[in-house]
Amino acid sequence: MENDQRKNIRPSIKKISSDSCSAEENFQNQTLRPILKLQNDLLIVRFHEQISxxxxxxxxxxxxEKKVIIDQLFKHNLQFKTSLTYLIAGQFTPTEFQFFFQYSKGLSKRICHMAKERIVSQVC
Incomplete structure (x- = not known):
């Protein structure tokens, strides 16, 4: 898929000013948030699959107890967290993927944190 096509299928979200943001924060706001919104249904399906x-x-x-289970899942299940991270990363453009690998530790944490918030808000 072409870079513009990947970006065009992402839902629009309220933009956060990026003037005083770090590169990672800007990436979170401009790239991760729209992709998480786009992939929301798959995040929920993946969560229910893991619970099953x-x-x-x-x-x-x-x-x-549901919140405790979700907390434990995100704290201790590396395979689950990795699957969510790459569910999101699969929607990156090549340039975004390069940026992700440059800052993978911090961005992976951001992805998991935002995915956890989405899951909690919808299944609890």
Whole structure:
């Protein structure tokens, strides 16, 4: 897919001023946030798949326990976090992918944090 096509399919979001932002913050606001919104349904599907693989009866869990389960999943399950990170990274342009690898540690944390917030807001 061409670079412009990748960017054109991303939903528009309210832009945050990037005047005083670091390069990583600007990347988060201009690239990650729209891609996370675009991939939202897949994030939720991946989460439910993981819960099912862990044999957790999600519907029977109390509200507070659901949040604990999500916290534990994001703290201890590297495979799950990696799958979410690359679910998002798969939508990058080649230039964005190069930037991601340059700052992969910090950007991976940002992706997981934002994905966790989206999941919590929709499944809890």
């Amino acid at each position: 693989n862990l044999k957790i009866d999600w519907k029977k869990q109390p509200q507070e």
